[in-house]
Amino acid sequence: MTERLVVIGGDAAGMSAASQARRRRGPDDLEIVAFERGHFTSYSACGIPYWVGGLIDNQADLISRDPETFRTEHHIDVRLRHEVVAIDLDRREVVARAWDDGGREVRERFDQLVYAAGAVPITPDWARTDTAGIFGVQTLDDGASLLAWLEGEPRPRRAVVIGGGYIGVEMAEALIQRGLSVTLVERSPEPMSTVDPDMGALVRQALCGLGLDVRSGVTVTGLESRDGRVAAVHTDEGSLPADIVVLGLGVRPNTKLAAEAGLPLGLTGAIRVDLGMRVVGVPGVWAAGDCVESVHLVSGQMVHIPLGTHANKQGRVAGINIGGGYATFTGVVGTAVTRVCNLEVGRTGLRERDATAAGFEFVTAKVESTSRAGYFPGAEKMTVKLVAERHTGRLLGAQIVGRSEAAKRIDVLAVAVWNKMTVAEMANLDLGYAPPYSPVWDPVLVAARRAAAAVR
């Protein structure tokens, strides 16, 4: 008898699961229905700042596979603008609203269910308003609305970006590229609190060099509107005029439906899954992407790290298993990279505060080196910081800030963290050397040497 797979959420995790299941089981063996509340499938939300900034011309460029392709080539019944509003585990069905059909109720039976509802922006009370000119940056629809506002009348000139994480700094840069005067407000002492404050300070300097007004250590207290349009952002250090406000305060797992249906949530607030992406204790139900928690392979703690790269991997794992194959998602080490004002920022593993929270004693080492041989054209300064366990010398985390060829060097350190290497062993690593690519001692090796000396 034909089984039926229902997928909630048509972005990276959900559609990866659907595609992988389909690769292994044909339409006669497995029907697949995917509900997506928005207008698009499988898009790159990470690309939105570059679209807003004008580096990428078309919204369509950000869509990796459209619904029609899924329908015709993969025989996946994708239903856009369908919002799932309830999961009935006893009756094995989901209830959805078809928003292009007046909110008509649709019920769909499932044998297997993939919950891939993603994340929702964190929205403080003061941001819960119908004032116009306030934007999140999570969906392509968000991006389109924001662009329309930027091009509308009266033409906005002053932007306030609230939150100095990846999305915040990327959006601040994008708005500067569009000619706006931009203020970035961040509660922490330095922007980009995904790295330690000493490294975040390097980012702040770069942002300021760009003409951006960075207000760190500042808390937003409210918004002011005029004629229904946003007019100012109030903070504990005064008021900032604003014709447009962008919220980059992070996201939380979208688990409302999951919780109502009784799926287990962890301490992070995200869904608990096993290595195969099965929801723990709920047979036939899988979850993947920004709504699940993962184990951090260094701290041993559960973490919620909403990133497209994990969502894709997790969706793929779920789909392979649903398809009768075998795959596992074994955990994360917290790698992330971004580009801000031609500054490249990478991180992996634990920051100092994470290492402390996890119970590690540690040493740090920070070195300045160059991306290429010092004499080679285009050589740029690069700062590498390592965090290593005291006594054992195990690499716990790393951060890199540099002008070029910096961010992806974090991958070398991510693989070292993954493999529990010590900094002493790392100093011997056989990394590629040629003058256009590296000094004869790669910055990673210089940092490892310094850290090894600190451990002893």
Added chain:
Amino acid sequence: MTERLVVIGGDAAGMSAASQARRRRGPDDLEIVAFERGHFTSYSACGIPYWVGGLIDNQADLISRDPETFRTEHHIDVRLRHEVVAIDLDRREVVARAWDDGGREVRERFDQLVYAAGAVPITPDWARTDTAGIFGVQTLDDGASLLAWLEGEPRPRRAVVIGGGYIGVEMAEALIQRGLSVTLVERSPEPMSTVDPDMGALVRQALCGLGLDVRSGVTVTGLESRDGRVAAVHTDEGSLPADIVVLGLGVRPNTKLAAEAGLPLGLTGAIRVDLGMRVVGVPGVWAAGDCVESVHLVSGQMVHIPLGTHANKQGRVAGINIGGGYATFTGVVGTAVTRVCNLEVGRTGLRERDATAAGFEFVTAKVESTSRAGYFPGAEKMTVKLVAERHTGRLLGAQIVGRSEAAKRIDVLAVAVWNKMTVAEMANLDLGYAPPYSPVWDPVLVAARRAAAAVR
């Protein structure tokens, strides 16, 4: 009593050893004398092609530390143009010739000896001639002579580069940049035989696109001269006119003195050392750099891989140990990178032929991906090839060819090889993702997935 350290060879390995020993032991405890037969210390031979090509203006840029710095800041008695001609292990002394003093004989007693005589170019019988216009590319003196020839009269117009390895292709490009018409002759079926032929073919296409005449599968049989100047290169497929000939046929360890003194040589022809860079069985004698052999951590065989990055590490290890510290050089995985005509080439671990020679059964996987998210400006094609052990899936080797941001991605694979990772585990690696740096599935991950499927 003050000990005396004598160093033979003033380049990367020798001077790293001397510096590290000095850091740990002051001049009252350890005298250090370093003999260098050339005019320079601690220079970047790898930078010569870029100097010839005009990317780097000054010879001085290629010198990382000059003799005067070693003398005054490090209290190391550097003696340039002194060629050591004998080592007397019984009397614990070396004999050198001072070439700037008419070849006067100098004898120097040692307690500790570091043998860092480097490598010498492989020179076939037909190249042993005093015909003018034939150049190696090993020392800064070689580079200066070559540049003088290029700028002399009659002005050379046609170059033949013999040997299609790193130095050969880099020099071919440099000569094209200087406006010469260049033919590259390589005996193997494809140039760049440090990668598998299918990847070498990509390099050949790039070289040809540059207007270079690539003759692969061709053997040189002799040279022709006219009035004492080189005039043509004879091959088994005809004669090639040449006003300048560059030899890039590789190097062999410079072990003449070592062999005469009875230091042990391995099957590779290079000196055998232990993990601390002590010459095996010869107390008080150390060796490092292009004259020693190392264990390959994948094949388990001894290999001779003359690279500045190893020389620096090995010299440092010897120096730390001489200084009373503890350090080891544990082996290599065969990582190398180069840039050819804006093509980036990286390799690590074993090629197919190496894997066969080492006794491995293996599968391969080759994928095409892009350096950045496909929609992001500047995204370039990249080809990644993996070699993995059959059954176990252990990564044995990897090769990358791409237009940008390709070569240093090999480091990720080098660390994976070092840690004996399986391709299945690698597919889960937490690598950095952001649109300016990578597709959501990094090319390395795509290749690992493909290889994992091939292993099963």
